Amino acid sequence: MITKEIQVKDYLSKSKIGTYAINPYIGCPHACKYCYACFMRRFTLHSEKWGDFVDVKLCQTPINLEKIKGKEVFISSVTDCYNSLEERYKITRNILSQLVESDCYIQISTKSKLILRDLDILKKLKHLEVAMSVNTLDENFKNDMDKASSIADRLKTLKTLHENGIFTVLFMSPIFIGITDYKKIIEETKDYIDEFWFEDLNLRGGYKKVILAYIKEKYPDLYPLYEDIYIKNKKESLYANDKEIVKFCQENNINFKAYFHHEEVMKSKEKVQGHGKNKFVQTSLF
Numbered sequence: 001m002i003t004k005e006i007q008v009k010d011y012l013s014k015s016k017i018g019t020y021a022i023n024p025y026i027g028c029p030h031a032c033k034y035c036y037a038c039f040m041r042r043f044t045l046h047s048e049k050w051g052d053f054v055d056v057k058l059c060q061t062p063i064n065l066e067k068i069k070g071k072e073v074f075i076s077s078v079t080d081c082y083n084s085l086e087e088r089y090k091i092t093r094n095i096l097s098q099l100v101e102s103d104c105y106i107q108i109s110t111k112s113k114l115i116l117r118d119l120d121i122l123k124k125l126k127h128l129e130v131a132m133s134v135n136t137l138d139e140n141f142k143n144d145m146d147k148a149s150s151i152a153d154r155l156k157t158l159k160t161l162h163e164n165g166i167f168t169v170l171f172m173s174p175i176f177i178g179i180t181d182y183k184k185i186i187e188e189t190k191d192y193i194d195e196f197w198f199e200d201l202n203l204r205g206g207y208k209k210v211i212l213a214y215i216k217e218k219y220p221d222l223y224p225l226y227e228d229i230y231i232k233n234k235k236e237s238l239y240a241n242d243k244e245i246v247k248f249c250q251e252n253n254i255n256f257k258a259y260f261h262h263e264e265v266m267k268s269k270e271k272v273q274g275h276g277k278n279k280f281v282q283t284s285l286f
């Protein structure tokens, strides 16, 4: 892992729609094969492979709590704020300690059990949702896809957070049609999940080839379906699967938000009012 410390002026960055994001690191050692955030590599002029570098952001200026009062603050959209570097640097912990005094609406997205280290601070935050991505219960598939915490650890983490009064979101993303067993995941976790979110696999970056080659090799029976959806743009089966998920949730009184298509997540951000404690919807790249 190539690690570099960099100085930044402010941890906050404002999006076009008026929300704030905090990304304490650039890069992400979880190296998910389907990572939408890998564009950051080019954007930050890194020549290393996505997953092989992390820039640690150091900032001397305190977070301006006035600026984010009543606003939505999303931690983290293009990294995992609880990646392995956080164990040593405690940047996220430091940021959250500052946010304890704030009235902002915080959403943390992670795939790491390390978040439990900061339970003491999380419990003090006024408005908080924690989203954890889980798109399989199969550890082998997970290991093929990323280097983050095991599925067992993610589920244990969500359960512990819930038991400590923190609003939990299981973010089923990305959904691999034919592989992601949404019913089994929901049934296994619904007792400690406050809200489920859904997002389909979107293959639009350089990783499209990688994922399709993976499906061809490991799930050859599914390859024609993936070819239809992601090469020939014939998406009927995808839409049918989306509908089934919604129907299942409705019939079983599952609290959920459907953001099946990533571009729609962004467009719908201002329109959708969730059932969650916080008033905003996710913009995660997970």
Ligand code: SF4
Pocket (backbone or CB within 6 Å): 028, 029, 030, 031, 032, 034, 035, 036, 037, 038, 077, 078, 079, 080, 111, 146, 148, 285, 286
């Ligand atoms: S999807 Fe999220 S956790 Fe995975 S590499 Fe990208 S930023 Fe990291």
